[in-house]
Amino acid sequence: MNKKQPVTLHSYHKTTHRYQKLKVCNHCRQYTMIPDEPCPHCGKERLISIEEKAAQQANRATAVHVLLLILIALAGVLFGQTFLQMSLAAAAGIAAVAVYVLIQQRVKHFYAMKELGKLIARDEERIVEGVFRNWEQAIELWKTEPVRTYEMLREISTLQRSEMIRIQQVALLNTFILRKDMEIELEPLMLRHFEPMLAELIGELAKVKRSAIKERAIKYVSKYEIEVLEMEQGEQILSHVVGAAVRMKPYVASNPNFIARYARYLPKDRFLRLYNMLSLSPSAEWGHLADEVFRIYKERYQWDADFQSGSKGL
Numbered sequence: 001m002n003k004k005q006p007v008t009l010h011s012y013h014k015t016t017h018r019y020q021k022l023k024v025c026n027h028c029r030q031y032t033m034i035p036d037e038p039c040p041h042c043g044k045e046r047l048i049s050i051e052e053k054a055a056q057q058a059n060r061a062t063a064v065h066v067l068l069l070i071l072i073a074l075a076g077v078l079f080g081q082t083f084l085q086m087s088l089a090a091a092a093g094i095a096a097v098a099v100y101v102l103i104q105q106r107v108k109h110f111y112a113m114k115e116l117g118k119l120i121a122r123d124e125e126r127i128v129e130g131v132f133r134n135w136e137q138a139i140e141l142w143k144t145e146p147v148r149t150y151e152m153l154r155e156i157s158t159l160q161r162s163e164m165i166r167i168q169q170v171a172l173l174n175t176f177i178l179r180k181d182m183e184i185e186l187e188p189l190m191l192r193h194f195e196p197m198l199a200e201l202i203g204e205l206a207k208v209k210r211s212a213i214k215e216r217a218i219k220y221v222s223k224y225e226i227e228v229l230e231m232e233q234g235e236q237i238l239s240h241v242v243g244a245a246v247r248m249k250p251y252v253a254s255n256p257n258f259i260a261r262y263a264r265y266l267p268k269d270r271f272l273r274l275y276n277m278l279s280l281s282p283s284a285e286w287g288h289l290a291d292e293v294f295r296i297y298k299e300r301y302q303w304d305a306d307f308q309s310g311s312k313g314l
């Protein structure tokens with residue numbers, strides 16, 4: 001196995017909508033998802049967000065409409081027979097522009113959203129090209145700047161939701177020394193099929209950052225329990241995941257049999273947590289788990305002072 005590298009990962013900026021990660025070059029109109037860099041296509045520093053681009057287009061359309069209204073009013077003034085007709089045409093023109101601008105101000109957001117929809121539909125091919133260009137660039141940096149590759153893939157995967165890009169991120173994370181303070185989310189990396197690298201990553205995170213282990217990761221390793229057990233560190237991976245799962249009651253409640261199978265491998269602090277959880281809410285839903293926990297308690301911790309407070313429930 002390769003030696004793991006100590007790394008520093010930049011934080012990932014989450015957006016409300018996935019498309020908000022897209023930037024477009026105001027020079028060559030190509031798209032990119034990599035922040036804080038010049039346009040990867042033409043090299044110019046002319047990138048703006050896709051939302052700004054849509055707003056720009058909406059403003060341009062408004063300007064064209066205002067210009068048309070002014071021209072119509074001017075035509076009215078020019079072709080007016082009397083001074084009264086001319087002033088009426090000018091007044092009507094000014095009023096029309098004022099009303100139009102006022103309405104536009106009110107519906108600005110709606111209008112910009114409509115332009116955004118049009119922009120995405122029209123530039124779909126260019127967006128796909130841009131995302132693939134970013135992906136290629138990320139892979140080119142793999143050997144020399146793996147952290148940069150990982151961070152780029154993390155950005156791209158917001159839109160490019162393929163299993164391949166997830167596997168690449170998982171493979172890279174397994175070459176880093178992971179720490180508790182790192183912002184790593186497993187949810188966007190979950191795969192549909194069994195992948196030993198993902199099981200390894202889940203096991204590592206269960207060890208160093210328990211809060212990263214949530215329902216889907218627990219379900220993943222329990223679904224592929226046999227395959228994980230065939231791995232070199234399989235038993236440790238499953239024990240660490242169970243150790244992380246006892247953090248929350250719902251995780252224990254929805255996987256009692258899986259937890260029961262690895263409860264005996266838990267270190268004392270994790271087992272105590274599980275023991276207290278079951279003692280405080282004795283219920284039929286624990287099933288076999290309650291028997292197993294009681295058995296381990298009897299065998300190892302019966303005389304342990306830490307276990308005395310909640311021992312009557314089981």
Ligand SMILES: [Zn+2]
Nearest residue numbers: 025028039042
């Ligand atoms: Zn460009």
